[in-house]
Amino acid sequence: MQPVINHWIVINETSIIKDGSPLLLFNVLPDATAESAYRALQCSYAKFFKMDLLCKWAWLGAEALLSGNEGIAYEGLDKTKIAVVITTSDGCIDVDKKYKATINEIASPALFVYTLPNIMLGEISIRQGFKGEQACLVNDPFDANELFFWVNDLLQSRNTDACLCGFVNATATNKEVVLFWVTKGGNGIPFTTDNINKIYNNA
Amino acid sequence: MSKQAYIVNTGIITAIGNDANACLQSLLHQKTGVGKAEYLQTHWSNELPVAEVKMSNADLAALTGASDKWPRTALLSAIAVKEAWQPFADAAKNKRVGFFSANTVGGMDLTEAVYKQFKADSESVDFDNIRNHECGAVTQLVAKHFGFNDFVTTISTACSSSANSIMMAAQMISNGMLDIAIAGGADSLSRFTLNGFNTLMILDKQPCQPFDNNRRGLNLGEGAGYVLLMSEKAMKECDVNPLAIVSGYANANDAYHQTASSPDGIGNKLAMGNALKKAGLKTSDISYINLHGTGTANNDSSEGKAIEALFEGKVPYASSTKAYTGHTLGAAGGVEAVFSTLAIKHGVVFPNMRWQTQMEDVGFKPATELIQGVEINHVLSNSFGFGGNCSSLVFSKG
Numbered sequence: 001m002q003p004v005i006n007h008w009i010v011i012n013e014t015s016i017i018k019d020g021s022p023l024l025l026f027n028v029l030p031d032a033t034a035e036s037a038y039r040a041l042q043c044s045y046a047k048f049f050k051m052d053l054l055c056k057w058a059w060l061g062a063e064a065l066l067s068g069n070e071g072i073a074y075e076g077l078d079k080t081k082i083a084v085v086i087t088t089s090d091g092c093i094d095v096d097k098k099y100k101a102t103i104n105e106i107a108s109p110a111l112f113v114y115t116l117p118n119i120m121l122g123e124i125s126i127r128q129g130f131k132g133e134q135a136c137l138v139n140d141p142f143d144a145n146e147l148f149f150w151v152n153d154l155l156q157s158r159n160t161d162a163c164l165c166g167f168v169n170a171t172a173t174n175k176e177v178v179l180f181w182v183t184k185g186g187n188g189i190p191f192t193t194d195n196i197n198k199i200y201n202n203a
Numbered sequence: 204m205s206k207q208a209y210i211v212n213t214g215i216i217t218a219i220g221n222d223a224n225a226c227l228q229s230l231l232h233q234k235t236g237v238g239k240a241e242y243l244q245t246h247w248s249n250e251l252p253v254a255e256v257k258m259s260n261a262d263l264a265a266l267t268g269a270s271d272k273w274p275r276t277a278l279l280s281a282i283a284v285k286e287a288w289q290p291f292a293d294a295a296k297n298k299r300v301g302f303f304s305a306n307t308v309g310g311m312d313l314t315e316a317v318y319k320q321f322k323a324d325s326e327s328v329d330f331d332n333i334r335n336h337e338c339g340a341v342t343q344l345v346a347k348h349f350g351f352n353d354f355v356t357t358i359s360t361a362c363s364s365s366a367n368s369i370m371m372a373a374q375m376i377s378n379g380m381l382d383i384a385i386a387g388g389a390d391s392l393s394r395f396t397l398n399g400f401n402t403l404m405i406l407d408k409q410p411c412q413p414f415d416n417n418r419r420g421l422n423l424g425e426g427a428g429y430v431l432l433m434s435e436k437a438m439k440e441c442d443v444n445p446l447a448i449v450s451g452y453a454n455a456n457d458a459y460h461q462t463a464s465s466p467d468g469i470g471n472k473l474a475m476g477n478a479l480k481k482a483g484l485k486t487s488d489i490s491y492i493n494l495h496g497t498g499t500a501n502n503d504s505s506e507g508k509a510i511e512a513l514f515e516g517k518v519p520y521a522s523s524t525k526a527y528t529g530h531t532l533g534a535a536g537g538v539e540a541v542f543s544t545l546a547i548k549h550g551v552v553f554p555n556m557r558w559q560t561q562m563e564d565v566g567f568k569p570a571t572e573l574i575q576g577v578e579i580n581h582v583l584s585n586s587f588g589f590g591g592n593c594s595s596l597v598f599s600k601g
């Protein structure tokens with residue numbers, strides 16, 4: 001069966017774009033921070049404010065990707081068969097630096113627990129209740145072939161019905177989120193390396 | 204009904220003894236292994252007590268004929284594996300043998316020893332120090348040393364690692380996929396883990412006091428613990444009687460926080476409840492709970508609340524053995540599986556050492572005196588790890 005991209009989300013320096021249409025323009029906000037985007041998207045999840053920058057943007061991307069006027073994307077699906085595969089090239093370097101700045105005084109446990117890039121998958125999974133397979137890949141630069149390989153393998157032969165996947169980078173000077181909601185079959189854009197690259201390159 | 208996995212032997216090394224009998228004597232005589240670090244090179248040696256195996260790597264290596272260039276975790280693993288395996292090595296010929304070895308630090312002790320130098324001049328560092336860094340490499344070294352090659356796997360799920368390796372081994376034996384399994388885990392002390400736990404502010408600067416109202420945190424420990432499991436058929440062919448049966452097991456996730464349990468121990472309760480269900484037992488059948496009981500504010504409170512809720516206030520004998528061995532992380536489930544087997548075999552409940560004050564938010568009191576001459580039919584052993592990874596095992600009289 002041909003896996004398909006049902007929805008995709010792109011967050012760049014100027015906007016959040018869902019399925020090709022702008023969802024939020026940052027120039028209408030007081031600033032382009034994750035907190036402002038959180039408020040504009042009318043999210044309600046107190047733990048968001050404890051997260052590091054990488055988790056915040058990944059979490060926001062997942063919120064925008066999975067919820068919409070038509071309901072929750074995974075409605076009716078078995079959450080034990082929903083996988084998450086996210087690649088990053090800068091990882092959690094932002095919180096790594098902040099944590100390193102604290103270790104000569106009192107090393108901050110609140111920062112320490114975010115000093116692994118795969119924590120973003122955990123935060124998304126806790127929020128959405130996903131309990132399937134997970135992989136966090138650190139690649140430089142973004143490698144659509146590798147993303148396709150892992151996600152396609154999960155959907156074709158690893159007891160997975162749907163997968164939240166994509167690329168997330170977030171540092172003090174740059175943010176880049178491209179996430180896809182991919183299901184085993186159904187209506188949508190064929191999940192192929194070409195289509196992943198097309199969406200990524202237009203981001 | 205699927206077949207059962209029988210424990211026919213055990214192997215262990217911790218700060219309180221180099222084999223099962225030495226550990227038993229320390230448990231019976233309330234001898235702690237917690238003290239000052241002598242072999243671990245750390246800035247914190249005067250401030251943070253640890254439960255260290257008081258032997259150099261060379262001395263550990265000599266006990267099994269391993270190389271002293273191995274990571275310390277592999278050296279500890281080999282010692283405990285040898286104790287469990289050696290008596291049956293001949294009888295087990297031509298049987299399908301699995302090796303399930305958990306750990307969380309891998310070869311970090313060797314890596315961190317050369318890390319500074321590596322950063323300054325990577326060419327000047329002997330790569331052998333880094334070759335076995337990865338957790339699986341530790342298992343492979345030990346597997347090769349003993350010639351295990353039918354099925355070899357490493358499980359690394361933080362503090363529930365070796366409980367999960369015993370669970371997986373029991374499942375494979377029950378399903379007829381293996382005849383024999385050596386299952387458990389090992390972990391050595393390292394600066395990496397000591398500093399990490401210190402950052403989380405959950406280390407006790409004094410010897411720890413699990414399940415005490417004034418507990419301050421945990422002490423890290425090191426060691427290895429394995430059970431030798433056999434199918435009924437393999438047991439008959441090897442002409443050996445069981446010490447105990449792995450009758451129940453379950454794993455659940457809290458999905459609450461990176462390093463903390465949920466306040467009411469949702470995952471803990473699920474794991475314990477499902478392990479009892481798997482064993483076909485009621486809560487009133489459990490004679491003794493070997494608590495995870497790390498001594499941190501968070502663990503003991505959520506574990507205690509989960510037990511009270513599941514056992515509806517009628518809590519059997521319960522004690523943590525971490526005041527003796529420290530928290531041996533990836534080895535803890537294996538070490539405590541050996542202790543649970545000893546409790547069944549000798550009809551004893553090990554005292555929860557250093558307990559002084561009743562917890563305010565948990566009603567039951569752990570066993571604080573040695574209890575001897577009692578029938579221990581079923582032991583529930585808990586291992587709860589970071590990432591919300593909660594596992595419970597049930598061991599029953601064979």
